[in-house]
Amino acid sequence: MTQAVDDAAIESAVPAPDPMLPRPFRVFGRREDTADTVTLELRPLDGAAPPFEPGQFNMLGRLGVGEVPISISGDPTDATLVHTIRDVGGVTRVLAAAQVGDVLEVRGPYGSGWGVHDGHGGDVVVVAGGIGLAPLRPVMLRLLAERSRYRKVALVYGARTPADQLYADEFAQWREHGIDVETIVDRGPAGWRGHVGLVTTLVPRIDVEASQTLALVCGPEVMMRYVARALIERGVPSERIRASMERNMKCGVGVCGHCQLRQFFLCVDGPVLDYSTLAPLLDVREV
Amino acid sequence: MADVKDVVIDVAGLQSLIDLLRGDGWTVRGPMVLDGVVGQGEIRSVDDLPRGVGDEQDAAHYRLRDRGDDALFGYVVGPQSAKSVLFPASELLRRVRTGTGSAVQPEPPAKPEPLALFGVRSCDLEAMGIQDTVLLSRSAVDVHYATRRAATFIVAVTCSDPGGTCFCVSMGSGPDPREGFDLALTEMLDDDGHRFLVRAGSDRGAQVVERLPSMSVTAGDRAAAASVVESAVGRMGRYLDTDGIRDLLYDNAEHPQWDDVASRCLACTNCTLVCPTCFCTSVEDTTDLATNTDERWRVWDSCFTSEFSHLGGGSVRATTKSRYRQWATHKLAAWWDQFGSSGCVGCGRCVTWCPAAIDITAEVAAIRATSLSDAVPSQPED
């Protein structure tokens, strides 16, 4: 009597654990960065946090509530998982309210990284706007760790006001390690001595050789378009400009279909894409 | 695969096939008339099959008709495909009892019921292959689809009476099943009797053939079976010119035809529901306080909904125009870049089941006729 389907056949059909099942992580540290942004430090309840590449993200969630994609903003050499979360409602509100001791759920890391090593031997320009510095912070830390492998390294960071800047307490250390940090705000309080204006206005002033530059850009999509344009006008080749794109994500592993930007699944082919690929897509409305 | 010859069986032989599969532990699921359509249900007897039933299909039109003969497969696809069982509309991903401590142990997925899918058309077979690529062959395997797929036996059927919205020939996916099945049947109803040519497509299919009460295939049978296919090829209801279609749709993102479609499209998501290759899903986490249970469900989703592309400030695809364009461009163009094939198998369901009678083949032809692309210049139909 032949049996229809045996257990071995079923087991061999499923090679790995279900990628849709998360791991629990406990909140060990919480810092309120700005009025609507917090940074959480997380450690798994069991085992170690998986290694990640700067630019990758996790699906971060709370049991029974839901998950959202959040870039990893910590040190790639550190065992603690760090996420900077902006409260824009929904699941992010619940995550931003997490306190030390709370358990959150993590799936990942997913996505393509910044690939900053492609800048070895040349100049690197990092342009961040608002919360966009969070996915770039791991890059800054890697640049610090292997500073001698690059020539000039510059960070240009735009925010609404000085109070809205992320990680401002680290800038002095970054400068000490040979990174040119220029910050600019939309509005400066009384006595402000730094730059005030649009972040693109600093692009012509960065001291790098454009043709030898790898540029990494992250921020609101409109800002990234104008920054990329300014970088191209400066002579940075568009295939050497990388932007981190954002779309709705439900699975993070390329099967739910939500994050598609035409043929690209941003969770698998991105979120970091080079600008020569992106430029024609960003010109089409609602693509 | 063991070198098993094709055989011919009669209607009694078909009943034997059903009995054999059931005896082996398969639940046989196949076409039956339900609620005025050819739907899917459990088949225990040949009498459960839609004997003498035919279908009339056109844009926004589906009717069953009396064929006036005894053909058991004389219709084509109804609204459901294998997707309904292999990739169900809701799939439980995990269930967790809360309040049991910090360790969260999900319940393991239930073992799937072994299913023999009976009467699968070649377009749907092709669609299963496409879903295999999407859900099994990439870095993340969908464990539930994989498990269900491993527990299926496929009995495919050649289409003898293509519907008014069929265009499998344009998409290279039919009307004759070529691979991916365990058994393939071609129904013949002529002066030589009501019989079926049976081909084995796998080892286990061959093992079943060996156990069937069968007759050897005559030259007449071969000719009759070939003519079923030839006749079907010549009676496609629709045609889609796929030449350069990827660049055609990529380059025509601003074509006015999209606005025209948008004035008719209701964004009702019917097309994505009936399409056998659509795979978009959402994940829903729910909490039941009464039972202290948290569940994570995978549910079908559609790119036609306003929330599908929701970001912090709103939806990226806010207009019906952009969503129809996304669906058509993904299905016919981007799919090539993503998966190395078209996403469309020409089953015609999206045309039949669209309440606004939108015909994807006509929309593409309209764009092609006045293409804005240099790479694929306009080609007005003769």
Added chain:
Amino acid sequence: MRSIDQLLREQPFFASLDDDALALIAGCAVNRHARAGAYLFRDGEPADTFFLIRHGRVALETHTPTGGSVVIETLDAGEVLGWSWIVPPYRWQFDARAVDDTSIVVFDGACLRGKCDDDPRLGYALMQQVAQVMLARLQATRVRLLDLYGVPL
């Protein structure tokens, strides 16, 4: 000690003007220095000067009821400041404060208008430069109005 002509020749803003044109304009200019914190001009004062920043930084500010002076824009070396000399009523709309010790070249507005009237080709060339800078500032200001870092768009 370089002449004003030579100083202006180094500035990208004047790169497209020929030497004769530059010499004409230089006749309207003087070198000035402003200590950090000093005001170059205040909102509402008569405005008949055009500034070019050689070194340092200038902040444009406006006064608010509860926020004190808010900085709207900063300008650095090589940038120009002041359009109010071109069109009446020739009044400043903002405060301008030197953030650092700043060297500036100050052009007399009436003098510049006179030179442009006498030599329309010079006037046209100068206006083209001015228009280019104004356009860039306008575009940047428009993007800033989107408040991209605020509630997501």
